[in-house]
Amino acid sequence: MRLAVIDDVPGIGALMRASATELFPLFYTEHQAASAVTYLTEPDITLIEDGTYYVHEADGEIVACGGWSKRNKLYTGSGARDDDGRLLDPGTEPARVRAMFVRKDWTRRGLARTILDKCAQAAYAQGFRSLSLMATLPGVPLYRAYGFAETRRTWVPLPDGVELEGVEMTYELHP
Template sequence: MGAAPVLREAVRADVPRIAELMRRSVLELFPRFHDERETAAAAEYLTVPDVVLIDDGTYYVVHEDGGDIIACGGWSRRDKLYTGSGARPGEDRLLDPATEPARVRAMFVRGDRARRGLGRALLGSCERAARAAGFRSMVLMATLPGEPLYRAFGFREVARADVPLPDGTVLAGVSMEYPLA
């Protein structure tokens, strides 16, 4: 039996393996919730690592003894809610922790490692770090595969939402929030 998975801050050298994990996760988990076209679009547009999160020190990876990254995710103090929507002005603006919520971003788990506490561990790291940075709440835009994890962690649904992708595909999403107070 191998060593327990290790959670650590991501570094730029992890980017290729993060991208590989993101794509694999979408291709393995999205078909349970989305049709083939939606899954293909998600695999193209939602699986681009955001290096700003890594540079900010707010993105984490979980890896096994052999180095395989099996989960990743993080939070942001910037005004971007999710990857895949295309660039918009001001999304790199720093949020005011006293009046704006931190963003949970880019959570992915390898399909064969889902439902083993890795997502919960990543969310716990996000919660502790966002709280330490002075944030009073966290928000996210959940995709359908992630919604059960976020609900189990304590996130509350704010609204159902459409998540438009650059090719015109629209994914069902759930806007959610979590108090840190």
């Protein structure tokens, strides 16, 4: 595992699209899955620039990616809000886990857990005491197994009007 760099963006995008194309139809309708592939699979360059996004490679290909953010944006595809780039207050707000994707043939090997471990350690080192995320349904089992608690179920609106079921989750950080 290593920090992502700008040159990784095409590979990250390809992984995101492949993962969503393979996994989302198992949890959502065909129409919802197609919309998710379009709107939830754009790499967020800010995460890379902030040095908070990680990739796993195998044979020169990115097979897993994910990271955390010290900024207000909760998830890709949420539309642009004026305060998305606002730095969070580590004393009162949770850091965000963002854009976790694993290629289907590389799931169940601990790659996402390793990324979550790194996110938790790095966020804690910067003063955060909790993490939050908006999980799509394919990610819920991973986050539950890691120790995230569900705070609420909601519908996530995408720019084309399609809504996906999402689960807000939190995790308390420990030294």
